Amino acid sequence: NAGVMQNPRHLVRRRGQEARLRCSPMKGHSHVYWYRQLPEEGLKFMVYLQKENIIDESGMPKERFSAEFPKEGPSILRIQQVVRGDSAAYFCASSPSGGTSGAASTDTQYFGPGTRLTVL
Amino acid sequence: AQSVTQLGSHVSVSEGALVLLRCNYSSSVPPYLFWYVQYPNQGLQLLLKYTSAATLVKGINGFEAEFKKSETSFHLTKPSAHMSDAAEYFCAVRTNTGFQKLVFGTGTRLLVSP
Numbered sequence: 001n002a003g004v005m006q007n008p009r010h011l012v013r014r015r016g017q018e019a020r021l022r023c024s025p026m027k028g029h030s031h032v033y034w035y036r037q038l039p040e041e042g043l044k045f046m047v048y049l050q051k052e053n054i055i056d057e058s059g060m061p062k063e064r065f066s067a068e069f070p071k072e073g074p075s076i077l078r079i080q081q082v083v084r085g086d087s088a089a090y091f092c093a094s095s096p097s098g099g100t101s102g103a104a105s106t107d108t109q110y111f112g113p114g115t116r117l118t119v120l
Numbered sequence: 121a122q123s124v125t126q127l128g129s130h131v132s133v134s135e136g137a138l139v140l141l142r143c144n145y146s147s148s149v150p151p152y153l154f155w156y157v158q159y160p161n162q163g164l165q166l167l168l169k170y171t172s173a174a175t176l177v178k179g180i181n182g183f184e185a186e187f188k189k190s191e192t193s194f195h196l197t198k199p200s201a202h203m204s205d206a207a208e209y210f211c212a213v214r215t216n217t218g219f220q221k222l223v224f225g226t227g228t229r230l231l232v233s234p
Contacts (some may be wrong), residue, residue, distance in 0.1 A: 004163070006163075031220070033220070033221070033222075035222075040226075041226055041227075042224035042226045042227050043164070043210065043212075043222070043224045044224070045221045045222060045223070048219055048220065048221060055219060056219050056221060058221075059221075068216070070194075090190040091163060091164065095220060103201075108154075108166055108169060109166075109222060110166070111156070111164040111165070111221060112161075112163050113161075113163040114163050120122050
């Protein structure tokens with residue numbers, strides 16, 4: 001049973017370019033979460049998606065960042081016009097369910113190996 | 121809002137010694153609590169989780185943690201450290217209602233010397 005897959009594992013971009021990070025959740029999981037880890041810091045939540053829906057994007061920067069999880073294919077985190085401050089490790093996690101506004105799930109989030117983005 | 125504080129960015133122990141990594145949480149509602157381990161250049165692996173069942177939780181690789189509501193703590197312990205335990209450890213919290221957003225601490229790097 002393959003785990004959460006992320007690609008690429010390493011991505012180098014120059015300032016102003018676009019970065020596209022992909023995440024394939026575990027089989028049977030329809031909930032995806034993106035987190036960012038800056039150097040020497042813990043992970044910070046960015047966005048939570050279900051298939052074709054953004055459920056919670058409270059951690060996403062207001063500009064340049066977007067995420068999607070289409071009906072078919074992986075989830076994509078897109079960063080437009082990257083800047084040096086975007087350099088970080090971006091982790092994707094998936095779970096079978098995600099809870100609702102009224103009732104939580106005890107499901108574990110399973111993390112992928114991450115994409116390490118370096119902006120030159 | 122929930123938050124987690126991990127005391128000590130680095131903890132050093134000798135092989136065979138007790139491992140104690142501290143985590144205190146803040147939550148206005150009963151929390152779910154997690155410990156994850158991260159090896160260099162890898163993703164996070166779940167060690168154990170507390171979801172309001174038994175307060176003493178046993179995890180993988182001989183780790184365990186005890187939920188103490190009165191102290192708002194969820195410290196991670198292991199009786200005898202192995203060299204392979206050297207890694208970064210993250211404590212995380214989320215509410216037991218609503219969406220599954222995890223709030224992580226800043227991490228504790230465990231160093232194990234021979």
